[in-house]
Amino acid sequence: MQPDEVTPLLQRINAGDPTAAEELLPLVYGELRRLAASRMARESPGQTLQATALVHEAWLRLGGDAQPAWANRAHFFAAAAEAMRRILIDNARRKQAVRHGGKLQKVSANETAFDLPADLADDNELLLINEALEAFAQHDARKAELVKQRYFVGLTIEEAAQVLGISERTAKRDWVYARTWLFNEVKRLRG
Template sequence: MNDITNILSAAAKGDSGASQQLLPLVYDELRRLAKQKMAREKPGQTLDATALVHEAYLRLVGANSGPHWDNRGHFFAAAAESMRRILVENARRKSRHKHGGERDRVDLENCDIAMSARPHEVLAISEALDRLSEEDQLAGEIVKLRYFAGLSVEEAGNALDLSRANSYRHWSFARAWLQCELSDDKKPE
């Protein structure tokens, strides 16, 4: 853990080799998180866990963004946000008319498997999450780490340097808030 923080500090000071040292240290954990998230996606995705990790990592250490993390928790929070944005962009692309967004996608090999997360659901959750983050930023971060990175409440709390009790408090608030928010979105106006 301390190695990651030292490498992040070196990267923030402009050490170009630091990002190359960082990937081997965080790759397995990022891949595990991405696998957990992708397991909840519907079958037949063009984006897999490996592609999600690689795209997120490129966005995190790419030439345009430059590393700027304070510690390990901050890095993984940034990775979760990056994965969230990638999945939302993918859902938006798939929901566009020219990509067959108005049609249900069916995997011909597994026709009887129910789909778990449709693109419009991912978009609704993302928009509600943005509103939640405006009201309670920590609750929003907990949800991002839970929903988009697949962390447990305790792992998300550790990444954000929160106590176990505070982690569960923010998670409970976020779940209740999102439940109300998402159920309001479904009511006709």
């Protein structure tokens, strides 16, 4: 996919071309799939959500074939990153819901000991990071968006800088600041 292919297609969608939305998914699918796979590789081994499912769910949340008005490629991928982040957060919250076992310990019928699910700690961490990220977005929205692009979508500094329309140097500086701020906030939230 060439970056210059997406923006004209998005402009056709905004102009009301009925065939343009159908052309968008095949064009961006590979990139979305790569980003989702990168993000899912950092998830816990017991993760039930697959990268393909993450892309499809994100596509549906973005509007499916009835795409909203996108300003450009960066706007589209920023929205896709946010959709993927929300899906992962919703999935972590769903796993922790009491009706799904929540923070209760699993009991095996063959064992008398209790087993704590291995992925529970990762879901807790994801929810803590999300809470810290929401607070950070109130503090500095641009830097929070950089974190979303890096942490939840798996973009490199260079790719995130391109999507956000900032220089690599600014992105690197923002990344150092964001990591420090979030580290301190997560530490505070843990108590």
